Amino acid sequence: MAARFFVSDCRSLDSNSGAARALCCNSLLYNHHDWVTFQHIGYGGIPLQRRRRDSAQLAIALLIAFQLVGCARPKDANITAFSNATTALTTFAKSTGDLNVQIDGKIKLATSAYKSIAGTNTDFPPPKSVLVTGESDADWKAVTAFLGAVSAYASALSAANNPNLESNLSSKIPGISTALSNIAAANAAANSQNSQRIQLIGNIAGAIVDIASNLYASIEIRDAMSKAQPILETARAPLEEAIYHVYSSTQLKLTKYETVLWCQETTLSGYPVTSSGNRGADPCRAFFPDLQSAKITQASTLERYNNYAAISQEDASLKLQLSALKDVSKAVGAMIDAHAKLMQDLDNQAALTTFLQDVDTIATNISKAQALNNSKPQAAGNK
Amino acid sequence: MAKRRTAQSAASTITVGEVEDLLNGAYSKLSIALRNPPDGQLDAIVNALNLIEWVLNQIIIQGLHQDAQILGKLSSQLQNATDELVELKNDLTQLAQVAALGASLLNTIGSILPLL
Numbered sequence: 001m002a003a004r005f006f007v008s009d010c011r012s013l014d015s016n017s018g019a020a021r022a023l024c025c026n027s028l029l030y031n032h033h034d035w036v037t038f039q040h041i042g043y044g045g046i047p048l049q050r051r052r053r054d055s056a057q058l059a060i061a062l063l064i065a066f067q068l069v070g071c072a073r074p075k076d077a078n079i080t081a082f083s084n085a086t087t088a089l090t091t092f093a094k095s096t097g098d099l100n101v102q103i104d105g106k107i108k109l110a111t112s113a114y115k116s117i118a119g120t121n122t123d124f125p126p127p128k129s130v131l132v133t134g135e136s137d138a139d140w141k142a143v144t145a146f147l148g149a150v151s152a153y154a155s156a157l158s159a160a161n162n163p164n165l166e167s168n169l170s171s172k173i174p175g176i177s178t179a180l181s182n183i184a185a186a187n188a189a190a191n192s193q194n195s196q197r198i199q200l201i202g203n204i205a206g207a208i209v210d211i212a213s214n215l216y217a218s219i220e221i222r223d224a225m226s227k228a229q230p231i232l233e234t235a236r237a238p239l240e241e242a243i244y245h246v247y248s249s250t251q252l253k254l255t256k257y258e259t260v261l262w263c264q265e266t267t268l269s270g271y272p273v274t275s276s277g278n279r280g281a282d283p284c285r286a287f288f289p290d291l292q293s294a295k296i297t298q299a300s301t302l303e304r305y306n307n308y309a310a311i312s313q314e315d316a317s318l319k320l321q322l323s324a325l326k327d328v329s330k331a332v333g334a335m336i337d338a339h340a341k342l343m344q345d346l347d348n349q350a351a352l353t354t355f356l357q358d359v360d361t362i363a364t365n366i367s368k369a370q371a372l373n374n375s376k377p378q379a380a381g382n383k
Numbered sequence: 384m385a386k387r388r389t390a391q392s393a394a395s396t397i398t399v400g401e402v403e404d405l406l407n408g409a410y411s412k413l414s415i416a417l418r419n420p421p422d423g424q425l426d427a428i429v430n431a432l433n434l435i436e437w438v439l440n441q442i443i444i445q446g447l448h449q450d451a452q453i454l455g456k457l458s459s460q461l462q463n464a465t466d467e468l469v470e471l472k473n474d475l476t477q478l479a480q481v482a483a484l485g486a487s488l489l490n491t492i493g494s495i496l497p498l499l
Contacts, residue, residue: 132447133440139451146454149461156468160475220471228464235457238450241399245443245450248403252439255411262418277422286429287417329400 075346076161079221082342082352083158085359089331090151092362093243094144096325097131100250103257103318105129110260114290117268132249143242146235150335153228161221218346225343232336244329247322254322259287261311267291269307270298317373324365331358399446406439 105126112126131140263284266273268291272282285291299307334355341351410432417428 132443135444136447139444139447142451142455142458143447146458146461149458149465153461153465153468156465156472160468160472217471217475221468224464224467224471227467228461231457231460231464235454235461238453242447242450242454244400244403245446248400248407248439249443251407252410252436255407255414256436259414259417273418275420275425278420278425281425283417283420283425283429286425287432 075218078342078346078349078352079161080158081356082338083154085352085356086154086335087151088363089328089335089359090147092325092328092359092366093147093332095366096243096246096250096328097140097144099318099321099325100246100253101129101131103250103253104131107253107257107260110257110264111288111290114288114294117296118290118292118294120290120293132246140242140246143239146239150232157221157224160224161217221346222343225339229340229343232339236333236336240329240332243332247325247329250322250325254318257318258315259284261315263288263291264311265304265308268296269304270296271304272296313372313375317369320365320369320372324362324369327358327362331355331362334358399442403439403442406435406442410435410439 108129109126112121112123115121116124131137265271267282267284272284274280274282278286285294338352338355341348345351413428413432413435417425417432420428
């Protein structure tokens with residue numbers, strides 16, 4: 001009787017009231033589930049769920065089958081958005097390491113070039129760029145492997161809740177409902193001998209309707225999410241820290257590289273800044289000893305202009321990339337929070353707000369950095 | 384921002400991330416100072432820059448190692464949840480085929496029931 005109440009209650013809702021309708025459909029599913037006992041049985045080698053009910057429940061199943069055809073599916077959009085944002089975030093997190101290696105390569109190239117200019121070492125190509133100091137490669141691989149596992153989990157979550165899969169099932173519901181209607185009519189006139197057989201058929205049909213209405217998938221998705229949540233919670237602190245460690249290393253490398261660029265504009269261009277209070281020493285030659293014995297000729301005004309424009313653009317691009325990645329660590333926390341809220345209520349669209357905003361901000365800033373990186377400075381004298 | 388606490392007293396706590404931020408901040412200020420060093424301070428600035436770089440790298444290497452140990456163990460656990468979802472998707476794909484068969488079966492049974 002409880003199920004009948006929810007069915008009629010659901011039907012009374014305005015069809016334009018999407019949220020209320022979704023909530024109603026959700027309540028219907030939960031309450032429907034309360035009075036159904038599930039058991040796994042083999043049906044053609046495929047696990048199915050069977051409900052036990054008396055003959056009156058067959059009619060209830062029919063009513064529910066009709067009702068569920070019209071249920072809204074906000075969780076499709078929720079889970080897809082969560083999956084996409086999580087995949088993007090894991091990519092951003094991995095690119096934190098890529099940027100670290102990229103800037104390391106620029107510093108190594110500069111110091112190798114200093115040696116070449118000084119004639120102290122002409123080895124080519126320059127040493128391979130490394131993450132942090134080169135001692136953390138295996139550890140970062142473990143971090144990125146976990147990020148990969150998070151991404152794979154999010155993709156599997158979305159795939160298991162694929163609306164196409166659902167619509168493929170839902171398209172079968174009208175056919176099943178019509179067939180159930182025929183059986184319900186036949187059952188009314190059935191004798192005691194065949195009523196048991198009819199009930200069995202009704203049970204199988206009811207199980208199919210349940211599955212088609214995504215009840216099975218919802219329960220299984222929640223089950224998988226509830227197993228993943230404690231893992232994500234345990235991973236929260238080490239994952240945030242690991243990403244922030246690499247961010248910190250990258251920040252230091254970028255600061256050092258800015259000194260490289262400044263030295264390119266001064267000492268390397270033949271216009272060193274000397275410090276009278278330090279015995280006239282050149283800070284660049286002090287900080288980069290490889291430059292100590294280098295003989296440098298002065299660059300032309302045009303060369304200096306072009307150099308200034310190029311390094312300004314490069315520095316701005318790298319700063320923007322690093323700035324974009326600063327919030328990746330914070331977004332990891334938002335992702336885990338969103339997962340927890342989504343697990344409680346798959347239809348809760350507000351659960352994703354902070355997480356999606358964080359990922360969107362990172363993506364926007366990375367796009368800006370890439371756009372800046374792709375645009376070339378206009379060299380003086382070039383028309 | 385990393386949340387693990389490295390030091391704790393009655394008055395204040397500081398995170399690993401905050402320590403790294405402080406070191407990076409000092410490195411940045413010294414790098415600016417390097418371009419116009421106070422009298423007699425050039426060598427000290429260069430030494431301080433190299434020292435900060437070494438200390439920060441040590442913190443990062445050790446921290447990353449500890450974090451990686453934990454995450455390495457969690458990867459396989461998360462894989463179990465992923466495997467369940469992959470199985471669920473496979474089940475649903477198969478069930479779509481069963482649903483079509485079920486509808487056909489029910490129609491057949493419904494039509495012959497009056498004859499039973």
